[in-house]
Amino acid sequence: MEHGGTVMMTKPSLKEECCLKVMDEKCLSGPFRISLGGLYARKTRDRMTTVLAKQAGRPEERDTDKKNNQHRILCALLPAEYRLMPDGTDLANLKEASISRFFICAENPDTGKFYSERQYEAVGNNLIDLARKAGFRTGEFTLLPHIRGQLQIMLAELTENERRDFSADAMTLLERLKNKSKKYPDLASHAEGLKKLGTLEEQLAYLTVIALTWSCWSWNNDALTKDLAFLLLTPKKEGTEIQAIESWKEKRLAEDNDRSAKLLEQCRDAFRQKDFFTCGKAAEGILALRFAPDLVRGEAYYMLSVCYAGHGYKRSSTLLSPKELMLRAYKFGYAGAREVLLNKYGFDAAPLLLRPRAKALHGTAKVVSNCINQYTKTVLQSAPDTLRKEADDALKKKEDAEKWVYCAPGKKALQDSVDFSQETRYLLFDDDQEKNFHDLLCLLDRIAAVERSNPVSPEQSTRHWSGTAIYLRASEDRYAALVDTAMKRLGQFVVKVFLIDDEKWAAQALLTRHPIYELIQCVSGKELKRGPFVINFTVICDRNAALASRLLREAYWLSTFSYPGLTVKFHLLSPVAQEIKNTMRLEFPAMFEALPDADMTSHVTFLAEDLTLPALSDYRLAGYVDKIEAMPNSFNYYVIDAGDDISSLNLAIRLREWNVRSCVAGRTPLQNGSQPRIAFYCKDPDIAYLAENMVVQTVDHGSSWYNNYNLISFGLLTDSYSWDAMDGGYWERVAESVHLQYCGIAWNAADDVKNENLVDYYARMYNRDSSMAAALYLPYQMFQIRTASAEHIVSDAPLGTVGSEDANAKLAHDMGDQFREAIGENSKALIPELVCIEHARWIRWAYSRGWKAATPDQVLFYMEEGNPKQQLYIARLHGCLCASQELAVLAEQMKQALTPDDGKQPHKNDWKRFAASREKDTVKLNNTDRATTIGWIYTPKDFAEFDRSHVLASAELIEARWIEHEPPTPVQEALNGI
Numbered sequence: 001m002e003h004g005g006t007v008m009m010t011k012p013s014l015k016e017e018c019c020l021k022v023m024d025e026k027c028l029s030g031p032f033r034i035s036l037g038g039l040y041a042r043k044t045r046d047r048m049t050t051v052l053a054k055q056a057g058r059p060e061e062r063d064t065d066k067k068n069n070q071h072r073i074l075c076a077l078l079p080a081e082y083r084l085m086p087d088g089t090d091l092a093n094l095k096e097a098s099i100s101r102f103f104i105c106a107e108n109p110d111t112g113k114f115y116s117e118r119q120y121e122a123v124g125n126n127l128i129d130l131a132r133k134a135g136f137r138t139g140e141f142t143l144l145p146h147i148r149g150q151l152q153i154m155l156a157e158l159t160e161n162e163r164r165d166f167s168a169d170a171m172t173l174l175e176r177l178k179n180k181s182k183k184y185p186d187l188a189s190h191a192e193g194l195k196k197l198g199t200l201e202e203q204l205a206y207l208t209v210i211a212l213t214w215s216c217w218s219w220n221n222d223a224l225t226k227d228l229a230f231l232l233l234t235p236k237k238e239g240t241e242i243q244a245i246e247s248w249k250e251k252r253l254a255e256d257n258d259r260s261a262k263l264l265e266q267c268r269d270a271f272r273q274k275d276f277f278t279c280g281k282a283a284e285g286i287l288a289l290r291f292a293p294d295l296v297r298g299e300a301y302y303m304l305s306v307c308y309a310g311h312g313y314k315r316s317s318t319l320l321s322p323k324e325l326m327l328r329a330y331k332f333g334y335a336g337a338r339e340v341l342l343n344k345y346g347f348d349a350a351p352l353l354l355r356p357r358a359k360a361l362h363g364t365a366k367v368v369s370n371c372i373n374q375y376t377k378t379v380l381q382s383a384p385d386t387l388r389k390e391a392d393d394a395l396k397k398k399e400d401a402e403k404w405v406y407c408a409p410g411k412k413a414l415q416d417s418v419d420f421s422q423e424t425r426y427l428l429f430d431d432d433q434e435k436n437f438h439d440l441l442c443l444l445d446r447i448a449a450v451e452r453s454n455p456v457s458p459e460q461s462t463r464h465w466s467g468t469a470i471y472l473r474a475s476e477d478r479y480a481a482l483v484d485t486a487m488k489r490l491g492q493f494v495v496k497v498f499l500i501d502d503e504k505w506a507a508q509a510l511l512t513r514h515p516i517y518e519l520i521q522c523v524s525g526k527e528l529k530r531g532p533f534v535i536n537f538t539v540i541c542d543r544n545a546a547l548a549s550r551l552l553r554e555a556y557w558l559s560t561f562s563y564p565g566l567t568v569k570f571h572l573l574s575p576v577a578q579e580i581k582n583t584m585r586l587e588f589p590a591m592f593e594a595l596p597d598a599d600m601t602s603h604v605t606f607l608a609e610d611l612t613l614p615a616l617s618d619y620r621l622a623g624y625v626d627k628i629e630a631m632p633n634s635f636n637y638y639v640i641d642a643g644d645d646i647s648s649l650n651l652a653i654r655l656r657e658w659n660v661r662s663c664v665a666g667r668t669p670l671q672n673g674s675q676p677r678i679a680f681y682c683k684d685p686d687i688a689y690l691a692e693n694m695v696v697q698t699v700d701h702g703s704s705w706y707n708n709y710n711l712i713s714f715g716l717l718t719d720s721y722s723w724d725a726m727d728g729g730y731w732e733r734v735a736e737s738v739h740l741q742y743c744g745i746a747w748n749a750a751d752d753v754k755n756e757n758l759v760d761y762y763a764r765m766y767n768r769d770s771s772m773a774a775a776l777y778l779p780y781q782m783f784q785i786r787t788a789s790a791e792h793i794v795s796d797a798p799l800g801t802v803g804s805e806d807a808n809a810k811l812a813h814d815m816g817d818q819f820r821e822a823i824g825e826n827s828k829a830l831i832p833e834l835v836c837i838e839h840a841r842w843i844r845w846a847y848s849r850g851w852k853a854a855t856p857d858q859v860l861f862y863m864e865e866g867n868p869k870q871q872l873y874i875a876r877l878h879g880c881l882c883a884s885q886e887l888a889v890l891a892e893q894m895k896q897a898l899t900p901d902d903g904k905q906p907h908k909n910d911w912k913r914f915a916a917s918r919e920k921d922t923v924k925l926n927n928t929d930r931a932t933t934i935g936w937i938y939t940p941k942d943f944a945e946f947d948r949s950h951v952l953a954s955a956e957l958i959e960a961r962w963i964e965h966e967p968p969t970p971v972q973e974a975l976n977g978i
Contacts, residue, residue, distance in 0.1 A: 021165040048154040117215045124216035148205040186229040256291035276311035298332030366424045375429040382722040415446040423467035433474040461493030469496040476501040480765035503550040506715035513798045517783045519635035531565015534634040538571040542643035557844035561602040562837040569605040577612040590847040596883035636676035645682045652680040679712040688713035730800040734775035737962035747961040816955035834951045853881035856893040891940035
């Protein structure tokens with residue numbers, strides 16, 4: 001209508017606007033919003049979930065539950081890492097989401113805000129946090145391509161007309177968005193650019209991300225809005241324009257680092273002066289800087305939380321609660337946040353894994369298993385007499401036998417068996433390791449639920465479950481991290497979980513009971529240092545790559561000797577030798593590289609030759625063995641796994657035949673002591689027993705070289721799966737002692753102190769593995785010590801294998817006494833040598849676990865970036881993987897990081913990460929008596945002290961003094977006199 005030359009416009013009604021044909025108009029208007037429910041109307045959602053069902057192998061599935069469809073679509077479009085709320089809740093699991101918005105749209109009575117606003121903001125923050133980790137590099141931000149790819153799958157069955165209508169709806173929605181410049185300025189300014197995108201799925205991908213973060217785009221959420229616009233809506237460039245953008249990012253990174261450091265100083269000063277308004281504003285200023293360092297952001301979140309929670313600061317730029325702000329401070333690495341979360345908010349950041357000592361699982365206990373197989377049978381057959389009858393009945397019937405032995409038919413039955421009033425052993429021994437792991441999670445869930453239903457102190461909970469032990473048969477390499485995570489989520493009490501890795505336990509048991517040093521026991525230390533001598537450790541395997549790799553890895557670090565004249569050569573004869581070697585080179589690359597301290601330790605040649613065979617039956621196997629044995633001054637250790645027990649035994653017999661023929665041909669002495677060690681992998685104890693007494697044709701069995709094959713069986717089920725051995729036995733107690741000694745705990749400290757310091761031992765498989773390695777190496781270390789009466793300290797029988805605990809304790813005390821005697825006679829020369837060899841052993845162990853050395857510059861870089869220590873777990877880098885004399889260089893450079901060249905005193909509240917101690921640096925001014933502090937004098941860390949203290953405690957460690965009872969009276973009297 002025209003009036004006086006002016007065009008008068010009236011707002012069109014909804015019906016007059018361009019009508020949407022595929023999208024849901026109701027969910028996109030009144031008021032205007034972009035929501036998932038609007039983009040994907042109910043009929044569209046039904047078709048999308050049908051496609052997802054087909055893709056998952058459930059083509060007939062049809063679910064009329066609207067919220068189930070929402071759940072599936074949300075999970076398909078938004079990966080899990082983007083769905084997490086600050087408290088760890090998954091947005092896809094919320095129960096009261098609206099159909100239109102997918103998130104909870106009810107009002108929070110405590111804050112007056114809608115729950116969905118916090119959920120939108122959580123997704124927005126996750127987007128920015130994950131992009132920040134990738135340095136805001138477009139190529140590494142894969143959410144949009146992921147959503148586009150999922151939509152291409154879910155919308156693949158649309159007809160051409162439906163796609164045309166869907167595209168028209170998207171254009172209409174973007175045109176409406178373009179007109180909303182007042183409330184959504186960033187979206188409105190980019191709407192035209194989004195209309196020009198090439199495909200329907202590309203447009204929908206952007207609209208989907210906008211819908212998932214809708215409340216973040218309003219004008220009153222400026223900082224997050226700008227970050228999202230920068231991440232999602234910046235035009236994509238190519239070639240030189242990308243280089244220009246990257247240069248701009250580098251410039252902004254430097255600027256934000258400087259600005260955030262200045263704001264942090266303002267924040268701290270204001271906080272000290274109790275000016276919480278200024279402190280909060282400065283903290284918000286830091287959080288608005290896109291490239292501020294993580295640690296600075298963490299402290300800013302901490303300050304903001306404290307100002308808001310206790311000092312009345314009113315925030316404008318975030319909907320996060322004080323607890324959620326503190327959680328983000330913890331997430332970004334601010335150390336002080338953990339204590340606040342624990343004490344104020346009851347947040348369980350880590351478990352309190354006290355070692356239970358109230359009960360011991362010996363004698364009578366209930367047994368619950370998730371299967372009946374050879375492993376379960378072996379355990380039950382070694383059970384005490386009180387369990388034998390019930391065990392036999394259960395094995396025959398494969399069902400519940402009265403009350404002591406129970407094979408749970410499923411997860412519910414497994415959970416229903418949980419009862420802390422009775423000692424219980426859970427045997428998760430199925431051949432399906434993934435099933436075992438999921439059954440572990442079921443048990444831990446039920447245990448946690450029991451504790452939550454009647455909360456008590458962590459110490460009381462620990463006592464509740466002190467009679468419960470869970471034995472998990474699984475690969476440590478594959479499941480260790482998952483088990484660690486499950487234990488951390490359990491709570492502040494301990495349930496004993498023992499991970500039984502068949503290959504690892506078999507390899508360590510072999511090399512402990514039949515140590516490599518037995519080959520050179522008759523050679524003096526002086527001769528071994530002079531050399532040259534060679535130990536050939538040869539693995540002959542069919543296709544069991546896991547066992548072959550584990551044998552090579554464990555032998556690699558156990559064969560560390562203080563004899564420069566000795567070289568240990570590792571060989572692998574197998575049809576898959578090259579495949580195993582390539583895999584090991586990928587996973588454990590440092591094992592193939594030069595070793596530090598090479599002039600002070602034995603040398604290593606690791607898989608230097610390609611010894612691949614078409615099959616173990618190939619005639620060239622004998623030629624390879626002859627070539628190995630032809631090396632002068634060599635000692636040979638063979639380990640055989642030919643695929644099954646009988647084949648392995650027969651190949652071991654053939655190998656002994658070839659060895660004897662070779663000795664006869666070369667007129668080499670044939671005494672048993674000079675013969676190669678030949679071990680074969682055998683699970684069946686009956687075959688192993690017969691192999692020990694193998695008849696040599698018509699010659700009666702004896703102990704001479706001509707009537708005894710002298711074969712060693714290893715990997716027996718009874719070695720790992722027996723009633724008294726599953727918890728690690730003697731060596732587990734020594735490993736616990738090693739951990740406590742490393743923590744600086746005296747062996748006669750109170751039990752409570754020991755229990756508290758065993759937290760980390762049970763918290764991470766890394767700590768248990770490292771402590772067990774140090775424990776198993778103790779006999780090898782003792783072997784390299786010369787006393788007044790012997791060239792080597794060697795026990796009369798392998799520790800941990802003798803019949804009774806008392807007999808084993810006596811063996812351990814005898815070795816401890818010999819060590820104390822040797823140290824007393826020659827400590828000045830002996831201790832530095834043992835310290836060096838212990839450091840070399842630890843390096844080789846770390847290499848066998850995939851760790852690599854980090855240079856001092858690299859260490860300082862990742863510590864300055866926020867990593868707390870000189871080891872970087874996420875990359876398996878460690879600064880101490882260097883020669884012994886270079887440890888002091890690392891420590892000095894770490895100390896220098898606290899005293900920069902410009903002379904300015906740095907503000908490092910976390911100086912203890914870089915130095916051992918500090919004292920004030922003072923000077924007297926104007927000839928007065930008053931001293932003025934001008935800085936600090938730092939003392940560098942002594943990394944060698946860890947090895948030194950471990951060596952000095954060797955006698956007490958091998959006696960497991962931290963865990964065992966007092967030593968016998970004569971031994972104690974002798975100790976008191978030292």
